[in-house]
Amino acid sequence: MSADFTITVSPDFSPDHIAGWYIFNTWLQRKLDVGIHLELYDDFESQRAAIAEDRIDIIYANPFDAAMLVREKGFEAVARPHGKTDEAVIAVSADSAAKGVEDFQPGLRVARTDDPDVNMMGLIMLEPADLHRENIEQQQAGNYVLVAKALLRGEADAGFFLKEAYDDLSRIIREQLRVLITSQIGVIQHCMLAGPRAAELRAPMIAALLAMADDAKGKGVLEAMGLQSWDPLDQEDTEFMIDLMDTLVS
């Protein structure tokens, strides 16, 4: 089957689920009877460049990018993952003197990835200590294991993690770290969106995703992606998410 469309996934997916997204793409092509190419990007910057050049038709998007996709590129809501919201953790080395965020001082060295919604939540959780972009030093790491390593080596004082990624760290690493604060926001979610060229696929895709957990095959694919099922997402839900993100971005 030749690829008529291109799908991509927010680069913050867990490495354990790469195979799952390939399996999902095969499943989706069979369900929709069209050719779809899965293009994965190593980082948000290269993915955003592809979106800017209109090379993406379907995306499992980070909520941070939803405003740009919907308002600038005309993407529309398809579905959102059931029971899966993005939460952030600020962790320190187990022997850090900090007992809470308010113990941090200007000049704090923060290790983080390029995951935009986690970094936004992490910065919000530093605000009670009067810390912000201008008075902390941010160090970008390629993934969450490297964020943890920066803490263990004493190269950073605090690390921003996606909660799910923190929980997936090995027990040995987690035993050498300590969680200072975990967000409990509950409304920031990734979402599946379809672009203008894939508009004809939107309705059949909604139907296929919402029924995905009803059969054994679909369920197996969901498990491989680390998801339980999909919930409906209408355009107003997406607009609300965009408004919410808008209030959080300074």
Next chain:
Amino acid sequence: MQDMKASDVAGEYREVTLTYHDGSSRQVLVTENEVPYPEGKLIVSRTDNAGIITHCNQSFVDMSGYSEAELIGQPHHILRHPDMPAAAFGDLWDTVQRSEKWHGYVKNLRKDGNYYWVYATVIPNVRKGEVVGFTSVRRKPSRRRVEESASLYAELLKGEAQ
């Protein structure tokens, strides 16, 4: 909106009659007890164009002390604390009317007469070019900014009383 009830308030309180921008008034009962902002949470609500609450999240319900049923359909100023000057809300309203984002530090009044401080952001919800309501998100403020705001608001209140 109903007056606050003494039976909902624990401990000592003072009584204040608040008059709102729409001309309505309400008797509120105010204690000197602060409830700390919950760590890691966001308080989220939406109102229609008239400032009537249409949606609120669990953190909003928990911190306000009201039930969700008591909040939906009520004006957002159900949380107005008498220590907040009218000028702060005037600025909020002027800003969002220009379709701009408003930020500020706000002291809110709970059903039990206690208070909590937030750092609030309010944005207009624009759909097809029209403002259809407002989304407000509050997060934990820094103590330094709370103390600065408390003294500023006390000054503004003095000015408003004259």
